[in-house]
Amino acid sequence: METTGADIVIRSLHDEGVEHIFGYPGGAALHIYDALYAQEDVKHVLVRHEQGAVHAADGYARSTGKTGVALVTSGPGVTNTITGIATAYMDSIPMVIISGQVTSNLIGDDAFQEVDAVGISRPCVKHNFLVKDVKDLAMTIKKAFYIASTGRPGPVLVDIPKDVTAHRTEYTYPKTVSMRSYNPVVKGHSGQIKKAVELLLSAKRPMIYAGGGVIIDNASELLTAFVRLLGYPCTNTLMGLGGYPATDPLNVGMLGMHGTYEANMGMHDCDVLLSVGARFDDRVTGDVNKFCPHAKIIHIDIDPAQISKNIPCDVPIVGSVSTVLTEMIELIKASKTKPDKGAIKQWWDQIDEWRSLNCLKYETDDKLIKPQYVVEKLYELTGGDAFVTSDVGQHQMFAAQFYKFDQPRRWINSGGLGTMGFGLPAAMGVQLAHPDATVACVTGEGSIQMCIQELSTCKQYDLPIKIVNLNNRYLGMVRQWQEFFYESRYSHSYMDALPDFMKLAEAYGHVGMRIEKPGDVEGAIKEALKLKDRLVFMDFITDQNANVYPMIAAGKGHNEMELGPCAAVVDPDRELA
C-alpha cells in the first residue's frame, strides 16, 4: 500500500529502533509532525529551542550508545541546530538530524524559512542528504543511520522538502545497506599489531593514553583487562573519562591542560606511548614540539586521518579499539616476552612520587564554598554512580577532576567544540534514556543561561535532573585566563545582573535552592537527591577566585605544569627514572 513521505519518515525511524526523538515543529515539517500524531511508537520530546533538541539527542546517544535523533523545520529550525551538530561532530557522536525543507520548486528562490541546509551544515556533519524523490526516502534514512553509527561515528543530516513528505509511494524499510564509497576499516593490520605488542613489552616507562574512542566502541572492559594484564599506567582524556575506572590504582587520572601532575609527567617521561582511540588534541598535547620527547608512539584509531595528524606516529594501527585490543591481549598472553618487572616497578615508584604531590589539592575554607568541594560531595553522595553532564569552563574541569568515573558513558560533556549551553539539554536526553538514574548537570551561571529555556521542557516531561550550579558570578575560565595572561583585566567576564536562580527554577515549576555556606553543601545535595521525582536547581554561591590547577599554559610542555598553591614543589631538573 502506498503511503506518504511523512509516514515513511516516522515508520523508518521506528524500524530503525528509534524510541525517542527531540524536536520542534514548523511549516516545512508539518506533514512529518502530522504523521507523528497518528502513532505512538516513536515518542517525541518537544524542546524549547532547536539547539536543545540536538544536545538532548546527543546526551541520549552518549549515554546509551544508540544513535540520537532530532527533528526540526527549515530555515531557522536548521540554523539553530548547527551548534549542536558541530558539538556532536567534534566528539564523534552518532546522530541523525531530520530537517524539513521548503517545497522543491521553491528551493533557490529565497522562499520563506528557506536556508541551504545541506550547504550550511556541510563542514560539521559526517555526511548529509537532500531527498529529492519520495522513492529514495527510506533508503536515505537507512544510509543516514548506517553512516552515523559506523566507523568513526558522527552526525548525518537528512533534509526533506515539504512536497516529498506529501508524495506517496510503497514503503519497505531496507534490511541492509552497502555503499561502494563508504566501507570503514574495523580490523587492524596484524603485522602492525604484532609490532605494537613487541614495542609495548620492551617498554621501561610505558604510558597508555585512552580517549573517547574507547567509550564509543564500548571497549572499556577490554581496555581494563588489557591495562591490568600489562600493569602499566593508564591516563584518560577528557572524552575518555570512565573508559578506565578512575579509582583503579593503575589510573593516573586525566592528562592535558588541566590533567594531573602524574599523568602529564608520565607522558613527558615515557619511552613507549600507546594511544587508544584518542586524537592528540591540542588541549592534550600542549606544545607539540615538546610532546613525549622520549617516546615511541603507537596509535590505534578507526579514523586513518587522525594518525600522524598532529604528532608523527611510529606504529599506526587503523581499526576499531575493540578488535585491536582483543588481538593485542591474545598476543600478549601468548608471548614469551613479559613486561620488564624491574623497570616497570621503578617507573611506578617514580609515578607514585609524582602522585604524592597531590596535585589536585585545594585550599579549604569555612566561609566560602569551594567549587571543588561541591563536586567532591556530589561524588560522595551519589556513590560515584550518577550520570554527570557539564557545560564548559571551570566547572567542567572541576567535574572532570573531582568526580571519579568508574564506568563509561557516565561523563557527558562537550570536549571538542566546548559548547556552553550543552549541559542541561544533554541531561534531558540522558534522563529520558535512564529514567531511574541520578542525572546531575554540573554547570555555571554563565553556561546554564545559554539554554536555560529547557527548564520548561524538563517540567513538561518530568525530568528530575539535579542541577549543580557553581555560581561564582564570573565566566570563571575566562576570568582565570585574564588573571594569568592579561594582568587581571577582567574584560566582560563579570556578570552584574544575574537572575535569582532559585526563584527562576520555581517559576518553571521546579525546586530551587540557594547554598551560601560550606556547611550547607552536604545537606543540600542530600535533600536534592531525596527529591527523586523533582528537578532541583542547586545554586551554589562559590568562591569567586578559585582557579583550576594544575595547568599547562598554551605553548608549554607536559613537564612545565603550573601547580596550585597547595601542591608540593618539585625540582624541574630532576633526572629521569
Added chain:
Amino acid sequence: MRHIISILIENEAGALSRVAGLFSARGYNIESLTVAPTDDPTLSRMTLVTRGSEAIIEQITKQLNKLVDVVKLIDLTEGPHIEREMMLIKVKAVGDSRDEVKRLVEIFRGRIIDVTDTSYIIELTGDAKKLDAFINAARGAGIIETVRSGVSGIGRGEKGLRI
C-alpha cells in the same frame, strides 16, 4: 611539492562542494581542479593539483578518502603518469605577426581553430609548463584572452583507477 590527486567520486549534486569545502576549511591549496563524468555516468573523475609537504599531502588524501562520496583516489605523482591540460588562447594576428604566430603554433604543435582579420584562436594541449612557455612566447604578438582547462592526469601502464 606539487601533487596530482586523481579522485573517483559519486556523480551527485554537492560532491564538488564537499571537496572544495574540505580544502578551504582545512587551509589546503588547490592549484587546479577539473571534474567531469566518466564512462560510467554514476561516477565523476576529478583531477586536483595541490602543493604541500609530505605530511600535508598525507592529510589531504586521508581527509578526501573520508568524504562519503569519494569512492577511490590515487596520488598520480607517486608513479609514472601523464598530465595534460588544454588551452584556448586568443592572440592578436595582424601584419607580420600573423605568420609569426602561425609558426609559433606549429612549433608548439597547436592548432588554429578560428581566424579573423586581426586574431587567431589557438588550441594547445600539453603539460602546464608547455602551456606556460607558449603564453610567454605569444606575449609579443599580444594575448587577448586565455582559457585553460586545468590539469587532467592518468597513470601510465595497463592498471587503472576503476571500481
